[in-house]
Amino acid sequence: AKQRVPFIGANWKMYLMPDQVIPYIETIKDQLPSPDQAEVMIAASPLYLWPLLDHAKGSNVIIAAENCDYHDTGAYTGEVSPKALSEMGITYSIAGHSERRHYFDEDPEIVNKKVHALLRNHINPIVCCDETLVRTETDDDVHWVVSQVIAAFKNVDASDAAKMMIAYEPRWAIGTGITASAEEAEEGCALIRQTISSIYSPALADTVRVLYGGSVTPKTVKALMAQPDIDGVLVGSASLDPNEFLKLIHY
């Protein structure tokens, strides 16, 4: 059996409006598993982090950032300071989401800088690694995932690597309604774990949680979570409704 604590993460992206945020957290916050059974996280816009942290206090939901800048602070108008996130009490942030890589030109080097900025500020990075191609018989897309994982961990020492999570998120599955089959998702997550093992050690790879993301729903979550190398899920669309997200949490 897996020793790693299951992880269920919501990524609200830029969808929820201000009047939805507090009712959402109030709906779920008393219905969550204990942290040793499963960790539940919500990644939200920086607009909402402060009130969310406030309303989540004393509950088992982790409030996280969707993105941040790689400078600690400074003259970077419109960007989100990882140091400020940390001082607010944020302990997790996504880095390198496929939408950031695709629409905002975040290359693997920028994502690595964000990883370092987060770690420097005591925030645990959740790095998303994607596939750009529809799965083919060639292994180009597979190599792309591996290269993103290697780039994400560049100059990260083992003690910091242990704080990270990697999400396998095939771009063709994100927001498309097409979930990867449990077998395809397992294949990607196993490859990521193997890559971590070859960078560090099998022992370290055994402790790092690897997530799957891409159109996960309350119907598909169970088979995904049953896979040996899938420790959790990152959920976009199906996390926008608190009751649907609760179903997913209690799969």
Ligand code: PEP
């Ligand atoms: C995501 O944004 O990380 C994601 C997986 O989105 P969706 O569940 O909508 O595919």
